[in-house]
Amino acid sequence: MASAKTAPGPHGDMLLGSTLDFKDRPLRFLKYVADSYGDVSRFRIGPAYWYLITNPSHIQDVMTTRSKLFLKPKIAKRLWEKFLGNGLLTTEGEVWKRHHKLVLPAFHRERIAGYADIMVSYTESMIAAWPEGGEVDVDDEFVSLTLRIVAKTLFDADVADGAEAVGQAMHVLNKEMLEHIHMPVPVPRWWPSARNKRKLAAIADIEAIVWTVIEERRASGEDRGDLLSMLLMTRDESGEGLSDKEIRDQLMTFFFAGHETTAHAMSWGWYLLAKHRKVAARLQADLREVTGGASLTAAHLRDLPYLCQTVDESLRFLPSVWVFIKEPTEDTTIGGYRVPKGAPVLISPYVTHHDPRWFKSPETFDPDRFGPERKEEIPRGAYFPFSGGQRICIGKNFALMEMRLILGTMLQRLQPRVSETYELASKAELSLHPEGALPVTVERRAST
Numbered sequence: 001m002a003s004a005k006t007a008p009g010p011h012g013d014m015l016l017g018s019t020l021d022f023k024d025r026p027l028r029f030l031k032y033v034a035d036s037y038g039d040v041s042r043f044r045i046g047p048a049y050w051y052l053i054t055n056p057s058h059i060q061d062v063m064t065t066r067s068k069l070f071l072k073p074k075i076a077k078r079l080w081e082k083f084l085g086n087g088l089l090t091t092e093g094e095v096w097k098r099h100h101k102l103v104l105p106a107f108h109r110e111r112i113a114g115y116a117d118i119m120v121s122y123t124e125s126m127i128a129a130w131p132e133g134g135e136v137d138v139d140d141e142f143v144s145l146t147l148r149i150v151a152k153t154l155f156d157a158d159v160a161d162g163a164e165a166v167g168q169a170m171h172v173l174n175k176e177m178l179e180h181i182h183m184p185v186p187v188p189r190w191w192p193s194a195r196n197k198r199k200l201a202a203i204a205d206i207e208a209i210v211w212t213v214i215e216e217r218r219a220s221g222e223d224r225g226d227l228l229s230m231l232l233m234t235r236d237e238s239g240e241g242l243s244d245k246e247i248r249d250q251l252m253t254f255f256f257a258g259h260e261t262t263a264h265a266m267s268w269g270w271y272l273l274a275k276h277r278k279v280a281a282r283l284q285a286d287l288r289e290v291t292g293g294a295s296l297t298a299a300h301l302r303d304l305p306y307l308c309q310t311v312d313e314s315l316r317f318l319p320s321v322w323v324f325i326k327e328p329t330e331d332t333t334i335g336g337y338r339v340p341k342g343a344p345v346l347i348s349p350y351v352t353h354h355d356p357r358w359f360k361s362p363e364t365f366d367p368d369r370f371g372p373e374r375k376e377e378i379p380r381g382a383y384f385p386f387s388g389g390q391r392i393c394i395g396k397n398f399a400l401m402e403m404r405l406i407l408g409t410m411l412q413r414l415q416p417r418v419s420e421t422y423e424l425a426s427k428a429e430l431s432l433h434p435e436g437a438l439p440v441t442v443e444r445r446a447s448t
Contacts, residue, residue, distance in 0.1 A: 007042040007051060007337040009033060017044025026428045027322060027350055034351050040335040050344045051334070054352050056381030058335050062326055062345060063381070064389035073327035073344050083173060083203050086246065087253030088394060102234050102242065103250060103394065106154065106227040112398050115153040116298035119402050122149055123409045124295070130442045135419055137437040139267040142406075143170075146259035146266075149402065154227040154254055157213045166209065169202035170260055173430075210251045214244060227254070254395070261320040262399045264433040268318035269311065269407050271424070271438060274416035276365050283307055284411050284445075296408045298401060304408065309370040311403045315385040317365055319349040322432040324387055349385055350432065358382035417441040 010033065012018035021029045022045060030052060033041050039055035053059060062070045071092050080090045088099055105111070126145050130136050147166055151159040159166070213228065223229045231247045242250075273280045283306060287296070290303045301308065326345045333339060354362040358379055359369065368374060386393040393399070410416075419439035427435040 004333045004338040005336055007040050007339075008037040009042040009044075009052075010036075012044050016046060019045050027348075027426075027432075030323075030346070030348050030351050031354070034348075034355075040337045045344075048343070049340075050346060051337075051339055052346045052348070052351075053334055054348070054355060055335065056352065056358060056379040058381075059347055059352065059384065059388070060381035062334065062347065063324075063384070063387065063391070066332075067389045067391065069330065069332060070326035070328055070345065073325050074342070075344065076325065082200065083206075084253045084256065085249030087249040089253050089257060098236060099242075099246070099250065100394065102231070102236065103227065106230055107394055107398055109397060112401055113298040115149075115398070116296075116401065116405055118152050119149055119405045120295050120297070120409050122152070123406045124413075127410065127413055132442055132444055134442050135439045136442060138270055138440045139264065139434045139438040142263035142266045143260060145406070146263040146402070147255070150254060150258035151213075153398075154258065155213050155217075155251065156224045156226045156228065159209055165205050166255070169205040170256070172198050172202035206252065206255060207248070210248055210255065213251065214247055218244075257393070258395055258398070261431045262402055264320040264431050265315060265318075265399075266403055266406055267434055267438050268320065268432075269314040269403065270410065270416055270440065271418055271434075272314050272317060272365055273310075273407070273411070274418040274440070277416075279310060279365070279367060280411060280416050283310060283408070287408055287412050291412070293412075296405055296412065298405070300408075301401070301404055304404070305371075306367060307404055307408050308400075309367040311400065311407065312370040312383075313365060313367040314403075316349075316353045316359070316369075316383060318426070318432065319353060319385045320431045320433065321385060321387075322350045322428050323348045324384075347384075349383075350428075352382055352384075355382075413445055415443040415445060417443050 010018055010021075012021065018029065022043070033043055033052055034054045039058060040051065040053050042049045042051045044050070053062065072090065077090055080087075084090050086095060086099075088096065088103065091099065122145060126141060130141075148159060151157045214232075217224075217228055217232060223233060228247075228251070231242055231250060233241070235241050273283075286304055286306055290300050324347045326347065328339055328341055328343065328345065330341050331338070332341075334345070339345060353359065356362050359382070369378075381388070386396040386399070417440060419441055422439055425435040426432055
């Protein structure tokens with residue numbers, strides 16, 4: 001440690017450091033810091049220094065090799081405590097291991113494949129309701145669709161009536177929690193401010209649906225073979241089950257993590273297909289050859305490698321999860337630079353995914369870069385849309401299959417068209433999503 005260097009970075013404002021730059025344009029700011037100051041850099045948010053690492057070897061070190069040293073930051077616990085409680089996203093250590101082990105069977109590949117029919121049928125119903133020749137906000141539609149899918153597949157619940165309320169609540173939580181991150185001296189959670197009241201009301205709206213689902217299943221005692229049944233009936237080695245509060249926390253976590261980021265990822269995927277018509281045409285030809293016009297199934301995906309590559313490239317080009325934050329539990333070094341205990345360490349998929357050292361022509365949308373031969377050129381730690389190491393997203397395979405099936409089903413029935421007046425505008429909040437609506441023109445295909 002004595003010989004370690006101080007990481008370089010922008011000086012920023014005398015009082016606020018780089019707080020305003022990071023708040024106003026976080027992706028642009030992080031890209032600027034990485035390009036200007038190298039693989040390990042730091043910048044000041046209020047009185048505290050935050051660190052940014054962008055080199056795949058350092059990312060691999062933090063996420064995998066020394067993952068026990070780099071944990072979820074305290075700020076995450078503070079932000080999510082009221083909303084997610086002790087769900088998989090927020091816990092560490094033995095609590096996380098216990099819950100992860102109990103939840104994991106619901107995400108085995110065989111079980112996930114059983115969700116495919118629901119994903120496809122819900123997508124077909126969504127498309128059928130769209131007006132021919134009209135415009136729809138595809139991001140809003142995807143948020144509702146993925147919410148219904150995660151509720152049906154994991155909890156066997158139909159939340160169509162509550163989809164709008166949950167969407168509005170998630171919008172409030174995105175905005176209010178991001179303000180907590182950006183404020184150097186945040187408003188205490190207990191203070192009865194308008195902001196805290198909005199946040200608590202939004203949590204209550206989502207929580208009301210979750211508690212209803214739990215209570216109805218408890219009353220029925222029915223085992224439906226879904227995640228909720230597993231949570232209600234499972235026992236650990238000591239014979240102890242999960243409390244209602246623990247089940248509530250896991251359901252809230254999957255409501256949040258299981259629909260919003262996937263929805264935004266599919267919005268970017270549809271946008272990119274609309275802008276790259278040769279890619280869309282190639283996919284449509286593949287789909288026609290493999291399915292013969294029939295509805296897409298999980299089994300079809302084995303014969304649709306280019307569809308899988310396109311989803312991978314979309315997640316590289318516009319990752320809905322644009323940053324992960326870790327925090328060392330003791331003073332340490334990364335790449336020869338000092339990183340003190342408790343300092344936030346930012347790892348940005350967007351920044352690393354757009355680095356020409358790891359991805360040739362990174363501003364070009366090219367699904368072939370994930371083909372069997374070229375994929376081997378990507379260094380370990382350079383591509384991580386679902387995080388990495390032990391804490392890789394438990395729903396990764398669920399989300400990937402969902403994206404492939406939904407985008408594939410849409411390509412069978414629609415031509416990807418974005419409104420001619422639309423100009424790409426993204427907003428990096430808790431996830432990277434379109435700023436405002438993402439209007440697409442509904443143009444049905446004559447045949448599939």
